[in-house]
Amino acid sequence: MRYTLSARTLALVSSAIAIALMAAVIMLAAPGSNAWSEAPIQQLVFWHGILPRIAMALLCGICLGLGGFILQQVTQNTLAAPDTLAISSGAQFALLLGMMYFPQAQLFDSTLLAMAGSVVSSVIIVLIIRRTGTAGNTLILIGLMLTLLLTTLSNMYLILNPDRLYGLIIWGAGSLSQDSWLPTLRTGWQTLLCLPLSWFLLPSLRAFSLQGTLAKSVGVNVRLVRVTGFALVSFLIAIVVSSVGVIAFVGLAAPVIARSLGVTDIRKQWGYAMLFGALLLSITDSALQLATYRWPNSVMTGTVTALLGVPVLLFLLMKQRSHTRQEVAPLHAGLRHPTSLLRKRMLLLIALAIGCFVFLPHITHDVAGNWTLVAQIDPTIALFTESRTQTAILFGVAIACAGTLIQNMTNNSMASPEFLGVTSGTGLGLIGLMMLVPAPSPVLYLVCGIGGAFASLLFVMLINARNQFQPEKILLTGMALTQLFSSLLTLTLASGMQQVQQLLIWISGDTYMSLLQNDLPMRFAIVALLVILACMTRRPLSLLRLGDPIARATGQRPMLTRTLLFLLIAALTTLASITIGPTSFVGLIAPHLARSMGFHGLRTQMLASSTIAIVIMLCADLLGRHIMFPYEVPTGLIATFIGAVYFLWQFTRRQKA
Template sequence: MTAVDRAARPAVAHANDSRTRVPAALVAALLAVALMAALGLSAVNLAAIAPRALWWPALFSPDLHDIRQIIVHDSWLPRIVTAWLAGATLGLAGTIFQQVLRNPLAEPMTLGVSAGAQLALTLAALWAPATLGVLHQSVALAGALVAAAAVFGLAWRSGLAPVTVAIAGLVVTLWCGSIGVALQLFHAPYLRGLFIWGGGSLVQQDWSDVVSLAPRLAVGGLLAWLLLRPLTLLGLDDANARSLGLALRRMRIAALALAVMLSAAVVSAVGVIGFIGLAAPTLAQLAGARRVAHRLVLAPLCGALLLWLTDQAVQPLANALGELVPAGAASALFGAPLMLFVLARMRSVQRLDAAAPLAQRLRSSRSIRRRFALIVLVTAAALVLALDLGRGVHGWQFSSVADLSRIAIWRVPREVAAFAAGIMLALAGTLLQRLTGNPLASPEVLGVSAGAALGLIALVLCAADAGHGARLAATAGGAFATLIAILWFARRSGYLPQRVLLAGIAIGALFQAVVAVVIAGGGERATTLLAWLAGSTYTVTPADAITALVLCLLIGLLTPFTGRLLEILPLGDAEARALGMRSSLARGALLALTALLTAAATLIVGPLSFIGLTAPHFARLAGARRPLEQLALAAPIGGLTIVVADWLGRTLLLPRELPAGLVATLLGAPWLMWLLARRHAA
C-alpha cells in the first residue's frame, strides 16, 4: 500500500460504512432515471421539430433545402452536445476546486470566474459594443482570467492556503458582481441581453461552441488525470501533504489554474451556469465515488447528465416564452430538488474541515475591549454624520436645526434600519461560521433570503403595484416558510451543520433560479427586484425602523448565551455529551437563532450578503478569537458598514441612489482584499 493510499484510508473506510450504502444505491437509481428522462425528452423535442422519418438524415446529412433538417443539425444537435460538454467541464472543475480547497461548498464560480466574465462583458457592452460582435468570448475569457489572477495575488503570501483562496475568491466575486449590478441598475434597458447570458444560454446556431469546448475538456481531463496524486494529497492537511513530499504552493496553483481555465472556457462559451459545478461532485460522492480518481470520472458524467436533462426539460417552456428561460438558472430548478431528495435520505455525511483562523496572534481581553469601544465610538459618529451631513443644491453641508427637523423623518428610519440589519446579519454570519467551521458560510447559505425573494417575486408577478405592507408580508411569508422547511429538513440528521448548509444551498439555488428567470424577462419588475436584492433601504418607514430595532434587541440579546455552545460543539458529539450537552438540541437552537436573525434583517432591507459573510472575518482580523469576542466585534462592524454604505449610496450620486448592499460591497471588499494581501504565510 502506498503512502497516498494509507493517508486516504480513513476517507475510504468512511465510504465503506454500511450507513452510506443505501444512499449510494438510491443516487445511482436516480441518475439512471434521469438518463432515461433525458433521452425521452430529447426524443419529444426532436419530434416537435421534424418527423421521425427525417431524424437520421437531419442528424448526419441534412438536406440544405429543408429548414427542419437544418434546425435539427445546426441548432438542436449542437445544443445537446454543448450541454454535455459544458456540464462535464463544470463537473470536472468543481471536483478540482472542492478537492484543492477542501470545501464542499466550493464550485467553479468560487474564484470569481463568472463575475469577472460578466463584468467584462457589461463594461464592453456599455463602452465598446463593437467588440461584442466577434470578440465576446475573448472579452469574457479575459475578464474571468483577470478575476482569477486577482484571487491568486491576494492569497499568494499565505502560500495559497485553501481558506485564504476561498475567502479571496468570494470577495472578488462579490466585488465584481456588485459593480455589474450597479451598472445594470443604471443602464438596464441596454443590458437586457446580459441578464439572459448571466443565466447561461445554450441556444446554438452552429457547432462553434462544440469545437471550442471539446478540445479544452479533453486536455483538461488529461491534465487532471496527470495531477491525480497531487490532487489526492491536497485533500489532506498541509502538514501531512508536506511530509509526503508535495510542493503545496506549486501544486495548488497548477490545480487551481486548471480548474479556472475549465470554468472560464464554459463561461466564455455559454455564459454563467451555476449549481452544476457544485451539484455534480456532490452527486458523484453520494453515488459512492469516494476516491479522487473515481470522482474525476463520475462527476463530469453527472454534470453532463444534469445539464442535458435540464435543458431538454425547459426547451418547450423556452419556446413558449421566446427563449427567456436561461439554462443555468433552470439547472437549479431540477438539480436542487434532486439534491434535496437524496440528502433527505442520507444518514451520514462527511464532516467539514474546520476553518483555519484568519488572525494568528492572541489578543488580551483588554485589547478586545479597547477595539470594541473604538468601533462603537466610530459607529456613533457615523450615525450622527449620516443624519446631519448631506448634499444639496449648494454641495456638501451640515443641516441646520430647522432643516434637520424636516429631514429627520426620512433619514432616521433608514439609518436605524440599516444599523439594526447590519448587526443582525453580522451576528448571523458569525454564528454560522463558528457552528459549521466553514469560512464560506454566510446567512444567505441557509436559503432564508432566497425564500424572501421568492415571496416578493410572487407578489410582484401577481400585483406589480402592491403597497409596502403587502411587500413586507410577502417577504416575511417566504422567509419564514423557508426557515420552517430548513429546520424540518435538518431535524432527521440532528441538525448537523453540513447537512443544513447543503440543504440551504439547494433550496437557495432553487429560489434563485426563479429570480434569474424573472430578471431575464427585463422590464420594471427586473429593475425593482435587482434593487431589492442589492440591499435597499429606499422604502423603509418609521414603523419598519422600530420593528428592525426591536427585533435586533430581542434576538440579538440571545447571542451572548451561545458562547458556551460555540466553545463545546466543535469538540465533537462525544465530548459534548461528556460535558452534559445535547448536541442536536444545541445545534438546532443555534441554527434557529441564525435563521431568525437572517430573516429579520432580510425583511427590512433585503439580502445584504457581504455583511454576513465578511463581518466575522473583519472581527477575526481585529484580533477576536473566542466566540463571544468575535460576536462582540462583528456586531458593531456590521452596523457601521451598512450605516456608512447607506449614507454614501444616498449622497454620492445625488439625485441617483445606490442600494446600501452594493455600496457596502464596493467599499468593503477592497478593504478586505488589502487586509488579506498583507497577511504573511502562517
Template sequence: MNIKSNKEASIGMTWRIIGIFGGGIAVLFVLFILSLCFGEAKIPATTVLEGLLHRRQDVMEHNLLWDIRMPRTVIGILAGAALAAAGALLQTITKNPLASSDTLGINAGAYFMVVLGMVAFPAMQHQYPLLLSAAGGLLAALAAYFLSGGKTATPVRLALSGMIVSMVLGAFTSALHIFYKTETQNLFLWGAGSLIQLDWDGVKYAWPFVVALLGVAVFAGRQFDALELDESTSRSLGQRVGLTRAVGLGISVLMAAVVVSVVGPIGFVGLVAPHLVRLSGIRKHRLLIPASALWGALLITAADTLARMVRSNVGEMPVGAVMAIIGAPWLIWLVLTKMKNISGSGSGQSSMSIGGAALRMRFAPTAIFMTILLIVIILVSLSLGGTRIPIADLLGSLVHGGDQSYSVLLNLRLPRTLVAAEGGIALAISGVLIQSAVRNPLADASIIGVTSGAGFGAMIVLVAWPGLTIFALPFAAIAGGVVAAAFVFFLAWRKSLNPSVLILLGIAISAIFSAGIQVMIVKASLWSSSSFIWLTGSTYGRGWDQFYSLFIFLLVLVPLAYYLGRKFDLLAFGDESSTGFGLPVRGTRLWAMILGVLLAAGAVASVGTIGFLGLMAPHAVRMMIGHHTRRSIILSGLLGGLMLVIADTIGRTIMAPTEIPSGLIIMLIGAPYFLFLMYRSLVRR
C-alpha cells in the same frame, strides 16, 4: 481465494464502466431527441428523426430543428462536458470534494470580466471574449484557493471562500448592471445561464476549445492520478506535482471560461457529475474525465429539456436556475450523508477570531462616543441631499421653532434616515448572533440563506401582486427568510446543528432561492426597475410605516438577545467545552440563530438585501473589545446603524438627483475589506 475475489472485482468494475458509459450514452441520446422536440412549438419525434437523417429545406420543422434547436442542444452538451470535466480536475487538484468552477468562484470571475469588457472595452470583448473570461476566472480561482488555505483547506472553508469571492465579484457586477443599464441589459438573461442560440456561431467557437482541452486532460490522466496520493509519495515517484496542479488548474479555468463566454455561468454541474461517476467506483482519470464529461452533458441537456417541457405562462426558466434547483439538493445530500470530516481539525477551525489582537478599548466611553457620533451623523444626513438644509434651520424645523419651509422635506428624509439606522442596527446584531451560533466570524444572514430567502419572498409579491407591495412586502420578506432558515435548521438538526454543516446547507439553500430570484427578474424584465434596485439594498422612499415595524422588531428582539448574551459567549469554546460548562449547546445555538434570522429578515423587509454589513460591523467591534457578546450587540448595532446611514447619505448626495442604492455602497466598501479579513484569517493559521 484472492485471485477469485480480484477477478470478481474486475468483472464488477467492467460492468460499472459499461453502465456509466453505455447507459450514459443511451440516456443522452434520448434526451437529445427530446430536447429537439420541445420548444415554442412541439415537433413530433418522427419528424425530428426524419429531419436529422434527411433534411429538406422546404420543411419549416426541419429548418427550425437545424438552425435553432440543434445549436442550442449541442452547446448544452459541450457546456455540460466542459464544466463537469473541470469540476473533476478541480476536486483532484484541491483534494476537496466541494471544488468546482462555481464553488471556486471561476464562473463569477468570468461573468464579471465579460460584463466589464462590455462596458469598458467592447471591441476587445467582441474579438477576444475567451481572454477576458479566462483572466477573470483564473484570478477568482486563485483568490478562493489561497484564501481558503490552499492544500490545507477544509471543504467548508473552500466553499465559504469561493462563496465570498463570488459575493465580492457579484457586488461589482451588480454595480455595472445598475450604472450601465443599456450596455448590460442583454447580459442579465445570459448571466442566469442561457443556452439560447440563434445560429451555429457559439458552437463553432466553443467546440475546438472543449474537445482539445478534454483531450489534453485525458492524455495527462496518469499525472492527475498521482495527485490522489500523498504529495511526498508522488514526488518520490518522480511526479512534478506543482506543474501537474498548474496544468490542471489552467485546463479547468479555460474550459469554464469558454462555457461562460458563450452561455453564461451555470453552477453545480461540476459538483454533481464527477460525484456521480466516483460513486460508481471509477477513480482513474483517463476514465473519470470522459465519464464526468458525458454525465455533465447529460445533466445540462436534462435541465434544459425540463425547462422547456414545463414552460409556464411567462416562458421557460434559464438553465442555470434549473441546474441550481437540481444541484443544490445534491449538495445537501452530499453534506448530510457522504462527508464525514467537513470541519477539519486543528487550530483556527472554529475560532471566533480571524487575526489581530483586540485594541482593548474601554466599553462605556466607546459606547457613549459611538452613540453621540450616530446622532451627529443622522443630523448631518438630514441636512444633505438634492436640497441642502443649514444645520440651524434643520434643528429649528425638528423642534418646530424654525423655518417650517423644510418640514415637508424633513418628513421625507427623517423616516428614511431613521430606517437606515434601524436597518444597520438589525443587520449588525444579526451578524453577531449568527456568527456566535455557527462559531465562524465569516458568517452572516447571506451565508446561511436568510437574505436570499427574504429576497425571494419579497420578489414573489413584487412580481405576482405589485398592488399589494406596500402592505405585503415586509411579511413576504420575513416569511421567506424564516422559511429558508427553517430548512437549514431542519436539515442540520440531525447533525446537532454543527457549524460547518449549517454553513454548507445555507449555501445550498441560498442557491435555490437565488435561482428563484433570477428567474423572476428575467421573466418579469425587472433588471432595470426599482425592484432590482431594492434587491441590492435601498432606503429610497422609506417612510414611517417601515420605521415603526422595524422599531418593534428591535424593541422585542434586541433585549432578548442581550439577556441571552452570556450563554452565547460559551458557544465560542466549542461543543465539548460548552457542554462541560453545563450549556445546552444545540438549544442555545438554535436560539441565537432564531434571533439572528428574525432580525435579518425584518431588516431585509425594510431596506432590501444588504450584504457584508453583518460581517464587517461585528468583526470591527471584536477588534476593539475582543469577544464579548453583550457588549458586541450594543457596539455592533451602533456601528451598523452608523455605516448604513453614511451609505444612505453618500448614495443620495454624490450623484444627486440620481441615487445610488445604499446596499451597493456597502458592498463596494465591504468587498475589499472582506477579502482583507480572509487574508488575515489565512495568515493567522
C-alpha cells in the same frame, strides 16, 4: 470490475435517455411535423436553431465536466467546481463589463474577455491556496462569497443601465438557444483543443492524490501543475460562458458521479466526467425544449441546473462526515480590558455615531459637481435625506443585533445572517409573496419574511446537527441556500414580471427604495422591542453554550430556547431585509469589530455592534451618493464591498495563523 460496470451501465442508460429526448425534439421540430407552421421558417429554425442547440449542449457539457474534474483533482475537494470557486461568475462579470465598454466586440473576442475574468478569479483562488496552505472547505466558502460579490456587482450595473443590459439577465441565466452554426463550430474546435492538453496533464493530476511532500518527492511540480490546471479550466469556462452564459451544477456533479460509482482510474474518471457532463446538460436541455411545446414561457437551462445543484451540494456536504469536532475559539475568550477603558471606547463610538448622523447626511453635490450642503440646494431634498438616514440607522441596528445573536448562539465568529442563509430565506419569502400577491400589505411582508428566515435558519441547524455544528460546514450550508436564492432570483428577473426593477433595487440595498413606505416609526418601535428581547437572552445563551445537559439541569428547555432565538433572529433579519435588502455584510463586520474592541458581554457587544453598524451604513450611504455622481450606488453594494474585503482578510489571517 463491479463498480466500473455500474458506471458503464449508468452511462448506457443515460445515453439512451439522452438520445430518446433528442430524437423527440428533432421529430417535433423537423420540417413538415407541424402542418400549421410555415415551411421556410420551420426549416430555418430546425437547421439553424434546434440542431446547433443540441450540439452546443453536448459540447458545453463536455467542457463543464472536464473543468470540474480538473478542479477537484488540483484542490482534492469534491465540492470544487467552476461555479463554487467563482470562475464562472468572473467570466460572466468580465463579459458584462465588455458589453458596457466594448459593445462592438466580435464573438471570438468575447471568449478572450470571458477568459480574462475567469483568470482573475482563478488567480485569486490560487493565491488564497498559496497563502493559507489549504484547499479544503475554507476555499469553497471563499469561492461562494466571491460569487455572491460578483453577482451583486452585476446587479449594480443592471440597475444603472436597465435598458442596455436587461437582455443580459436572460443570457446570464444560461440560455442554450442558437441562431446559427457559427458559435457551435467555434465551441467545437476550442473544446477539441483542450482535450489533448488535459490528457497530457493526467499523470501529474494523479500525483495530487498524494500529500504535497509525497507529490514533490516523485518529481511533480505541485505549484506549476495547479496553475496549469486553473489556466485550462479558465479557458474551458470562458468557452461555455461566452457561448451560453453560466451553467451551474454540471461541473460539480459530473466528476462526483463518476467517483461515487467507484471509478478509481484517473483516465476513466477523465472520460466519465466529460460523458456524464454532456449527458446531464443534454438531458436537461432536451427536456426543457419538450416542455416549451406545452408551456411556451419555459425557464432557462442554466437556472434549472443551478436549482438542481443546491441539493447535490448539500448532499455532498452531509456526506463529508468528520470524526472529530473542529475546535473554535470561544467568543468571550481573550484579553479582558478594564471597565473604565471599555466605557471610554463606548463613549467614543457613540460620539462617532452622533457625528456621522449630524454631518454626513447633509453633505452633497450641486449641479456643477461641487461639494455643498443639502440645505443650500433645496430644503425639500433634506426630507429625503432624513428618511434615507433613518432607514440606514434602522437597518444597522436590526442586522447588528441579529449578527450578534447568531455569533453568540453558534459560538462562531464568522457567522452572520448573510452567511447562514437567513437573509436569503427572507428574500425567498418576499419573492414568493411578490409573485403571488400583486400589492402585499406590510403585515404580509413581515409574516412571509419572518417565515422564510426562520425556515432557512432552522434548516441550516438541522442539516449540521449530525456534523456537530462544525463552523465551516454551517457557513457552507448557509451559502448553499444563498446560491438557491440567487438562482430563483435569476428565474424571477428573467420572467419579465412587473416587479423586476423593484427587485433589482431591493436586492442591491437602496436606502431610498424600501418595500414598506411611510412606516418608519412603526418599524423603529418593533426593532426597539426586539432589541429589548434580545438583551434578555443573555442567560439562556450562556447556558446553551455550556451544553444541553447543563441547560436542562438549570430548568431550561434547549429546543424551545433555540426555537425562540431563531424566531427573534428571523424577525430582526426580516426587518433589516425589508428596509434595504439582503445584500450586506454588516451583520458580520459589526459584531466582529465590537468584540475586537473588548466588548464580550452580550448587552455591551450588542450596543457596540449597533453603533458600529450605524457608522458603517451612514458612511456607505455617503459613498453611494457621491462615488459615481450624479448616479447613485445602492448603500448595500458599498457595504457588501466593505464586508467582502473584511471577510477575505479575516479568513486568510485566521488560516495563516
